[in-house]
Amino acid sequence: MKYIKIASSALNGLRGLLLFALVSAFWGCGSPSGKPDAGGIAISFDDHFIKEWYQLRPLFQKYNAKATFFITCPDSLNAEEIAMLKQLEIEGHEIGFHGTVHAKSTELMAAGGPKGYIETELEPGLRHMHAAGFKPTSYAHPGGNHNDRVDSVLLAKGFTILRDVAISRRKFKGFQLYAWPPRWMNAIYYAFDGEQKVDALMIDYDEVTEEEVGEAIQEAKENGTALMVFGHEPLYSAPENGKYGFNVSFLAAVLREADQQKLKFYTMSELPKVK
Numbered sequence: 001m002k003y004i005k006i007a008s009s010a011l012n013g014l015r016g017l018l019l020f021a022l023v024s025a026f027w028g029c030g031s032p033s034g035k036p037d038a039g040g041i042a043i044s045f046d047d048h049f050i051k052e053w054y055q056l057r058p059l060f061q062k063y064n065a066k067a068t069f070f071i072t073c074p075d076s077l078n079a080e081e082i083a084m085l086k087q088l089e090i091e092g093h094e095i096g097f098h099g100t101v102h103a104k105s106t107e108l109m110a111a112g113g114p115k116g117y118i119e120t121e122l123e124p125g126l127r128h129m130h131a132a133g134f135k136p137t138s139y140a141h142p143g144g145n146h147n148d149r150v151d152s153v154l155l156a157k158g159f160t161i162l163r164d165v166a167i168s169r170r171k172f173k174g175f176q177l178y179a180w181p182p183r184w185m186n187a188i189y190y191a192f193d194g195e196q197k198v199d200a201l202m203i204d205y206d207e208v209t210e211e212e213v214g215e216a217i218q219e220a221k222e223n224g225t226a227l228m229v230f231g232h233e234p235l236y237s238a239p240e241n242g243k244y245g246f247n248v249s250f251l252a253a254v255l256r257e258a259d260q261q262k263l264k265f266y267t268m269s270e271l272p273k274v275k
Helices: 002-026 050-054 057-062 079-090 105-131 148-156 210-223 248-260 268-273
Strands: 040-047 068-071 094-097 138-140 161-166 169-172 175-179 197-202 226-231 233-235 245-247 264-266
Touching (some): 040 268, 050 079, 068 079, 094 268, 105 148, 210 226, 210 248, 245 248
Parallel strands (some): 040 068, 233 245
16 A cells, blocks of 8 residues: 555656646746737638638738638649639738648658658648749648657758647537636747747637637737737638637637737748848
């Protein structure tokens, strides 16, 4: 029994250390400091909802906002979608890359090494992107899955910023496991320090509230940082039939608040370039 108690105590201590490390990584001991008057917001969107994103143009134009669109499965791009993406690019938005097959990068790396990963997930999609006239310099990890080996390959391929996923809420079988206030999640604020590996807060349906994002926007303004957020498909009602995405009215509220707070709108590739 004595040994069981010791083992249990050690396990609890380990759990405490892991929790502390996790909290420190996201919450820290205070918000990161950026650059005076550089406070802003970097909005991005993932996957292949091109027509749906294109329909948001009037909303972006209303607030003079720009965003980054991370494209996956570019081999399926048709002429109409390419024209839409080019128009978005003309209007100041960025076209980024989200992988060829949207697979788990760590599994591809483990199975085929850097060569297999490049030949499966990177080169085929990039060839299609280049053929369509796009030269992406930003990359969003599919599913937020990656490790240092994956990152090193992506940086060597010329990507200047790699975007991961940060989640404010986590549920399991309908039960909420945790809820972190975004204003305390240091990882989602860009401090204009040249960092190339970043996290963005997911704003899909039921992931975060308007009030919480409003507080995060205020945090970015006060500290001269850029709040990074992202979503998937634009939705006009609660998601059904396995759909996932953000409510358009929610995005409108984010843009309105950012505009009222006079935040700058950044594309992802612009962030490391700010001096």
